Amino acid sequence: MRVVDGKTLLITIYQTGPYDLEAYGIYPEMGWVMDGVFQEVDIETGEVVFEWKSLDHVPLSATLTPLRLDARVGDGLTKDTAWDYFHINSVDKNPQGDYLVSARHTSCIYKISGTDGSIIWQLGGTQSSFQLANYNFSYQHDARFREENETTTVLSLFDNGSNRHQNTSSTSSGMIVSIDHSTNTSTLVRQYYAPGDGLLSPSQGNAQVLPNRNVLIGWGSKPSISEHTEDGTAIFFATLASPDSQNYRAFKCNWTAKPSDSPALRAYSASTNSPTTFWVSWNGATDVDGWRIHATTPASDEFMPLDVIHSQGFQTTFVSTSYHPRSFAEGIAADGSSLANSSVVDTSSSLP
Known part of the structure; x- marks a missing residue:
């Protein structure tokens, strides 16, 4: 799934249907094949603005994953065991309106016309x-447009180099590759390996080019993540604790969130002659740098700011030496601007 310009969504679909597989030893009844489909959908209306199906453009003979290779590929005999000859696993779109499709089971990357769905060119495969x-x-994943002009196309991809049965490499890797359309030649620009002896990941995985040109690699069925400088130097490597876990894709990005609910405040004082303790939290808010506590006094119902406390994480605690009957908390951003207020609460004499 990929959002395009905040307006449309690219989605991949595995669509099974009957297909004549007599040439592959399934007869006399029709066999079953899994079609690799992608759609571009208008997010607001749900309208499908473009649809492409592999069976309309890529023949079964293009597959490098034979019928009955294993249970994942399928034997083509039933709808539930349809032959996954194509296995679409990513779709991207360039500013000119054309698409880039990665098909694992043909070991091929296709540029698709956004006008009529025809294949403009294909990289790899048969x-x-x-x-x-x-x-x-x-058996690659996650092919993405990086740069493109009339003579050159630059792509990123994750090269699995294996499908559990056949290997074309001893290790998987992230790749940046360049296509020269004047010579019909493609060359490897950069390659990114897991530290040490590398990892051979027979499924899943991705390569994300970051704004600073570093590259983040998700190692798929090997549950690890690495970040590399542009020249390939690994500066971060981590593995999920469970050896049975997998990491379909990994991403690095700035995360900003403002919850739909208000901050939560609780105030406690043992008596009207005791200090008042305030606990405030706003689960999920990422921009809170501090909290300003506003409170009344026994002598006045007017809310006055008491202090600004630096955020302590999920929950921030502040103790005033005085008793305050009522209060509310105001979330403050790093630039001093106000984010949101909690509801006004009465101070309780019971501990939370």
Whole structure:
């Protein structure tokens, strides 16, 4: 799933249907094949503005994953065991309106016309439009447009190099590759390996190019994440604790959230002659730098600011030496601006 310009959504679909597989030894009844489909959908209306189906453009003979290879691929005999000959796993869109599709089971990346759905070119697979000069890839994931002009296309991808049955590499890797349309040649620009002896991940994975040109790699069925400088140096590597876990994709981004509910405040004082303790939290808010406590006094019902306390994390505690009958908390951003107020609460003489 990928959002395009905040207006449309790219989604991939695995659609099974009957198909004549007599040439593959399934007869006399029709067999079943899984179609690789993507749609671009208007987020606001739900309208499908573009749809593409692999069976309309890519023949079964293009697959590198034979019928009955394993249970994941399918035997083509029933709807539930349809032959997954294509296995679409990513779709991207360029500013010109064309699409980029990655198909794991054909080991191929396709540029698709946004006008009529025809294949403009294909990289890898059995009928590559380009000679791969100094590299190869197979069973890949997460192909993305990086740069493009009339003569050159630059892509990023995650090269699995394996599908559990066949290996074309001893380790998986993230790749930046360039296509020269004047010579119909593609070359490897940069490659990113897991530290140490590397990892061979037979499924899943991604390569995210960050704004500073670092590259984040999710290692798929190997539950690890790494970040690399542009030249390939690993500066971060982590593995999920459970060896049975998997990491379909990993991303690094700035996360900003403002909850739909208000901050929560609780105030406590043992008596009207005791200090008042305030506890405030706003679960999920990322921009809170501090809290300003506003409170009344026994002598006045007017709310006055007591102090600004630096946020202590999920819950912030503040103790006033005086008794305050009523109060509310105001979330403050790092630039001093006000984010939101809690409801006004009465001070309780019972501990929370």
